[in-house]
Amino acid sequence: MTTSKETLQKQVCEAIERRADTLIGMGETIRHQPELGFKEFKTAALVAQMFESVRVPHRTGLANTGVKAELKGAKPGPAVALVGELDALVVSGHPLADPVTGAAHACGHNAQVTAVVGATMALVDTGAMQYLAGRIVPFAVPAEEYGDIAWRLEQVRAGQLEFLGGKPELIRHGHFDDIDMAILIHTTSRAEDKSAGIAASNNGCVVKTVRYVGRAAHAGSAPHLGVNALYAANLALSAINALRETFQERDTIRVHPVITQGGKQVNVIPGEVHLETYVRGKSVRAIMDANMKVDRALRAGALAMGAQVEITTLPGYMPLTNNPALAQVFRRNAETLVGTERYVTQGHRTGSTDMGDVSQIMPAVQGYMSGASGTGHGADYMITDPRFAYLGQAQALAMTAIDLLYGDAGTANEILRDYKAPMSRAEYLAFQRGINKTERYDGSA
Template identity: 25%
Template sequence: MPMRLTTCLAIAGAFACASAGATAHAADALPVTAALQDKVVEWRRDLHQHPELGNHEVRTAQVVADHLRALGMEPRTGIAVTGVTAVLKGGKPGPRIALRADMDALPVTEQTGLPFASTVRSEYRGQPVGVMHACGHDMHVAILMGVAEALASMRDELPGEVMFVFQPAEEGPPVPGEVAGAKRMLDEGVFDDFKPDAVLGLHVWSRLNAGQVGVRAGPFMASADEWTLEITGKQTHGSQPWAGVDPITVAAQVLLGAQSIIARQVDITAHPVVLTAGQINSGLRFNIIPDTATMVGTLRTFDMDVRQDVIDRFRSTAEHFAAASGATATLNVDMNAPVTRNEPALTERLRPSLVRAVGEGNVVEVPRYTIAEDFSEFANVAPGFYFFVGTTPAGTDPLTAPINHSPQYAPDEAALDVGLRALLQATLDFLQGPAS
């Protein structure tokens, strides 16, 4: 019997049982996901071998659009350069829900040794780079393709509508200062004609074992800002620093002074904050004090008011240190993502869905992480529910495993089935409505 027909019968039967029962819970996801496991693995490996950087996900978008079209949907392509969306209309009235997966890879040269490892080379911000799905977005796309197939197979019994959102450039814009990813999709009207009642997403995560999912209500991933600070001094010979204004010394003073903002001016017991410089560029010769020094870094916070306060303090600190030496300081801040926050009521409603999918003992409360995700842009438009799917093999300490973004990141493919079951179960339960 063809897989799609088997899937349809299994899940339609499960819905019939749910309707006849005493509760309004949706069907169990397990019967349909079992039939899709091999296909999801195959899709993931294909995507892993053909990674594409943000706003260049041309092949990935084509794979996704062809799949959605084969399922009887009419995908919209080209939104935010390479994004793809499609709406599945169920045969019964119900709510609207959006499901999101990010598609882009990273400028990382793979070192996993997997038989399907990436050998792709490209260019990133003017530099030749290897390209790898070092963050697991290949798994996200494959999982959402599987969820789309599962839901399409029983559309006649499905209440409500589902929008599938395949997003480019989650890892940030390929050009500094450019709008990309979720925000660009929203700016280009991704939800103009489809107002979701909730938006769901997931991320594979090395800090959990395969088989586990992690969730937290409220703020749990930080906002991410990319900042650039330019110090302008006055060039002079290195043997006569008093004849000019040394921007390198000022930059060092600003960097050390900025740490006092975190250590002495922010209540970090209530508001964790990270202010990090990742680059300092200045000068060309050992004996010439240059005109300028440029620092680039990131700011991470869990509260948008605290974020603005730290930015204001950072700018003031830089300007005053510079002025004391006769230099000037200019700070520019570009937001990559707001705080990722799970809407508490939605989290309380859908956490049991994760338990149904993977078992109570495998659903863990995760701490706040200073990593960031632009899923938060969608979750600021509609109530959001976002969870982690563990990828470190069972029996291995997650703290010792290569973390996401590592060239050695090799997630356990058992996470594909876990993510598929969890996301599908949460979707079905939301569409079916709260348990009576």
């Protein structure tokens, strides 16, 4: 006896409802134990324990903390990854921030991983895989938020990491090699995003760490003997701000530096000052053009003060292009859940994500679903509708996966037939490696 696709989807949605207590408990547990990228050990252990509880085979410790499971369909076919991010980020003043690390779930990633687990459990509970071809790969991944850079660079020097983001690391290790397409649903707190939707694209970025070196001296009795590295940095920040009028709207450039070390003691002329910034833009061309201007501004600060500057440019995230055909499949399933009037198709978004990197090598989408309130990355970000954030996202993921792989996986195969990846995996890795560069400029010479 066979079960229709729609009946199967309904059964899976009901199975997620039956798991409500477990899933809401999981989402809230993660929300209360936020961990920074590549260090999400407790969160990863919880995900693994959940896979264990439904006897789903999985691997752990991928790129430090990634957990990759596998559900096999009845016949061979494409592999669809259901991706959820494990990490939190440092947000000052967040009420649930970890007192030691400052980490808080102010981007809703706790809902993503919970949804991946919820979809997995329901697919197992209902025996849905016997009606599908190919494989579903529930994949909890580390370190989407690109921060904690000093610590990550230590890991690079120690040979533990090459890239500073989770998905680039997973791609480097080949953990996306056996996957054909990837879906992630991100929680949103913005009213204009309605209940569910998908954007056309997202900015990409490069990441920069900057070290100004001047000369320390007594700030009261002998400032003339010093070279003030903080003022060199200030001049560079002013120059970057002056350059903003040259950025064109169509390129959606975002440059937002922070001073991570501004001086050590107030009666000493700062001898060393550190900055970090991203340079974001809509296309690789736009990012590299703005990056060249930012480098010029950084050198200008050193030149004015006679200081030295060391500029390190690191590979960030590639621009995200959501695959239109895959987005349509997400759309029809999300609309079944939320109604057509609560679904919104958007244009370009100016944040960056390493789903962009995945989108360079396979059909990928990052959808949005509501359930949170407050400002993304802000101290007031909260999950306000746990049922929708944890269960609704799980239902949308599971329904989309079933739609793609039902029967002979006709929907997924059609998407793959019409798809040509912008880059091969080798080309992607070569491109990102090519970004990596350290330049030293001596403004006193």
